[in-house]
Amino acid sequence: MDVDWEEYGWERLGNGVGRRRLPGWDATVGLVLGERAVLLYDTGSTLAEGAELRAQAEALTGGRRVTHIALSHPHFDHVLGTAAFAGAEVFGAVGLDELLRRERHALREDAVRQGVAESAATEAVDTLVLPGHMVSGEWTLDLGGRQVLLANVGPGHSGHDLALLVPDADGVEVVFCGDLVEESGEPQAGSDAVGSQWPAALDRLLALGGEDALYVPGHGAAVDAAFVRRQRDELARRFSVA
Numbered sequence: 757m758d759v760d761w762e763e764y765g766w767e768r769l770g771n772g773v774g775r776r777r778l779p780g781w782d783a784t785v786g787l788v789l790g791e792r793a794v795l796l797y798d799t800g801s802t803l804a805e806g807a808e809l810r811a812q813a814e815a816l817t818g819g820r821r822v823t824h825i826a827l828s829h830p831h832f833d834h835v836l837g838t839a840a841f842a843g844a845e846v847f848g849a850v851g852l853d854e855l856l857r858r859e860r861h862a863l864r865e866d867a868v869r870q871g872v873a874e875s876a877a878t879e880a881v882d883t884l885v886l887p888g889h890m891v892s893g894e895w896t897l898d899l900g901g902r903q904v905l906l907a908n909v910g911p912g913h914s915g916h917d918l919a920l921l922v923p924d925a926d927g928v929e930v931v932f933c934g935d936l937v938e939e940s941g942e943p944q945a946g947s948d949a950v951g952s953q954w955p956a957a958l959d960r961l962l963a964l965g966g967e968d969a970l971y972v973p974g975h976g977a978a979v980d981a982a983f984v985r986r987q988r989d990e991l992a993r994r995f996s997v998a
Contacts, residue, residue: 806837
């Protein structure tokens with residue numbers, strides 16, 4: 757299942773598991789390969805970025821299509837490329853579908869405010885694909901020869917934070933954290949953050965992956981459990997959580 761990740765600007769995390777740090781906002785996109793299915797974790801900030809990711813995923817996998825998408829949380833730089841993946845099954849934390857339907861205008865405005873061209877933001881929001889599968893606790897996906905776990909570990913960074921656990925990738929557990937964890941800067945807390953519950957979300961994340969896992973932040977380099985624990989304690993102090 758392994759491929760030449762670096763040739764396409766991706767980082768290999770384990771056998772059949774890689775990620776790309778996208779330009780602009782340094783957002784992480786993850787790719788997990790099974791024998792029958794291909795899972796993408798987040799889709800980028802525009803339809804053009806999504807189309808680029810689709811082309812790269814197909815090149816990396818010898819022409820296979822992305823069959824499953826997991827959206828980490830409802831911010832523009834993680835969800836607006838979803839419509840580029842026709843036919844993929846889309847998963848999100850419970851309530852994400854209603855939120856995206858209700859907040860389309862705000863999503864577009866945030867994208868434009870952060871530097872996305874108005875035409876690109878409008879196009880992406882107008883064609884936005886809502887998740888059809890809602891994760892309220894944990895959901896195991898069988899990709900063929902590999903099972904992965906989607907876990908609704910929030911709220912924290914947002915009200916709808918979904919993590920992805922890839923067990924035994926070359927003997928290492930890989931946890932895609934979304935923006936619950938950030939390495940390239942201080943964790944960003946927007947108006948939809950739930951600061952009082954963010955430390956508990958990181959406790960659940962650590963319980964999911966364990967001490968020896970590789971944790972992949974929504975922005976920045978991969979980190980270990982000690983980093984996640986330090987960030988958890990910093991957030992507890994920041995939001996005055998005991």
